Amino acid sequence: MFSQGQLLFAVFFVIAFVSLMIFSYRKDYKNHKVHYKGSLKIFMVFLLTIGILFMIKYFTQKA
Numbered sequence: 001m002f003s004q005g006q007l008l009f010a011v012f013f014v015i016a017f018v019s020l021m022i023f024s025y026r027k028d029y030k031n032h033k034v035h036y037k038g039s040l041k042i043f044m045v046f047l048l049t050i051g052i053l054f055m056i057k058y059f060t061q062k063a
Contacts, residue, residue, distance in 0.1 A: 002010075025032075
C-alpha cells in the first residue's frame with residue numbers, strides 16, 4: 001500500500017506541521033485576544049443557525 005519511506009515522510013510531515021502550527025498560534029495569541037474578541041459568540045450563533053435549519057428540515061420533510 002505505502003512504502004516505508006512514504007510512511008516515514010507522512011509521520012515527519014504531520015509532526016512538523018503540528019509543531020509549527022502550535023508555535024505560530026502561541027506567537028500570535030496576544031493578537032488573537034485583541035482582534036478576535038467575540039468570535040466565539042459568532043461561532044455559537046452560526047452553529048445554532050445550522051442546527052435550527054436541520055431541525056426545520058427534519059420536521060417539515062415528509063418521509
